Amino acid sequence: MRHTVREKDIIFREFFKIERARVQWEQFDGSMGEEQTRYVVRRGDxxxxxxxxxxxxxxxxxxxxxxxxxxxxxxxxxxxxxxxxxxxxxxxxxxxxxxxxxxxxxxxxxxxxxxxFFLSPGALDExxxxxxxxxxxxxxxxxxxxxxxxxxxxxxxxxxxxxxxxxxxxxxxxxxxxxxxxxxxxxxxxxx
Known part of the structure; x- marks a missing residue:
């Protein structure tokens, strides 16, 4: 399975960072899905x-x-x-x-x-x-x-x-x- 990050930027930076990215990922049928905007809280492990x-x-x-x-x-x-x-x-x-x-x-x-394990991988990279x-x-x-x-x-x-x-x-x-x-x-x- 693969994914592509089209662009990303940090939209908040203090104790943690919030990253916004345009991402596309492979679907389970092998096709590439539509490009989506995703947000990630980057705070470390x-x-x-x-x-x-x-x-x-x-x-x-x-x-x-x-x-x-x-x-x-x-x-x-x-x-x-x-x-x-x-x-x-x-x-x-x-x-x-x-x-x-x-x-x-x-x-x-x-x-x-x-x-x-990941704590909440829907939005957190921790x-x-x-x-x-x-x-x-x-x-x-x-x-x-x-x-x-x-x-x-x-x-x-x-x-x-x-x-x-x-x-x-x-x-x-x-x-x-x-x-x-x-x-x-x-x-x-x-x-x-």
């Missing part, structure tokens, strides 16, 4: 980490305010897995370790890649890399964290898998990357 407590099997989640979700059936305070954007020239595994330290205050070498990290002791995790330099204000809490599943069913966990990541983890663990 990201990582997410499922921190698992070694002693209890609990999963560490963070809660923070997300302006884009406020007023959309939530107050904007979402439970999520720790996650962050991959810096320029940075390897995803390095970003995962950095985000784990910044958001929940843990350093670990025991971090394993699980899967990567590839998401999911990792699992082993956390030795989660007893002190009911606290607050985040990188103050980035104005992060984060609540940290460990939950058993049964509670996480209930939170998802009751829409207390409403972040898509977190839901997809946790369900994938539960399937791997035979819990889903």
């Amino acid at each position: 990201s990582v997410g980490i499922i921190p698992v407590c070694e002693k209890t099997g609990k999963i560490v989640l963070i809660q923070q305010f997300r302006y884009a979700a406020a007023g959309k059936g939530t107050d904007g305070y979402l439970w999520e897995i720790p996650a962050g954007m991959i810096g320029k020239g940075e390897q995803p595994v390095f970003t995962a370790r950095r985000e784990l330290l910044e958001e929940i205050g843990f350093e670990t070498e025991e971090i394993t890649p699980l899967i990567s 590839r998401f890399y999911l990792y699992i990290a082993s956390i030795p002791d989660c007893a002190t995790l009911d606290r607050f964290g985040g990188n103050r330099h980035e104005q992060e204000d984060i609540r940290i809490k460990a939950f058993p898998l049964e509670r996480i599943l209930r939170m998802m069913k009751e829409s207390q966990i409403a972040d898509g990357k977190t839901i997809a990541s946790l369900l994938y983890y539960m399937i791997l663990e035979g819990e889903g």
Whole structure:
């Protein structure tokens, strides 16, 4: 399958870019489709980490305010897995370790890649890399964290898998990357 980009330009540039392009792509019958205008949000790739407590099997989640979700059936305070954007020239595994330290205050070498996927490829170019990290002791995790330099204000809490599943069913966990990541983890663990 092939595609052709006729022209493209950046129509917005701040924290992310919005690209407008004239694109034509091969149809499943082998013909070329009509030229279309498409928009892509270019913001770079990201990582997410499922921190698992070694002693209890609990999963560490963070809660923070997300302006884009406020007023959309939530107050904007979402439970999520720790996650962050991959810096320029940075390897995803390095970003995962950095985000784990910044958001929940843990350093670990025991971090394993699980899967990567596109978050919303209809308009977003972001590839998401999911990792699992082993956390030795989660007893002190009911606290607050985040990188103050980035104005992060984060609540940290460990939950058993049964509670996480209930939170998802009751829409207390409403972040898509977190839901997809946790369900994938539960399937791997035979819990889903």
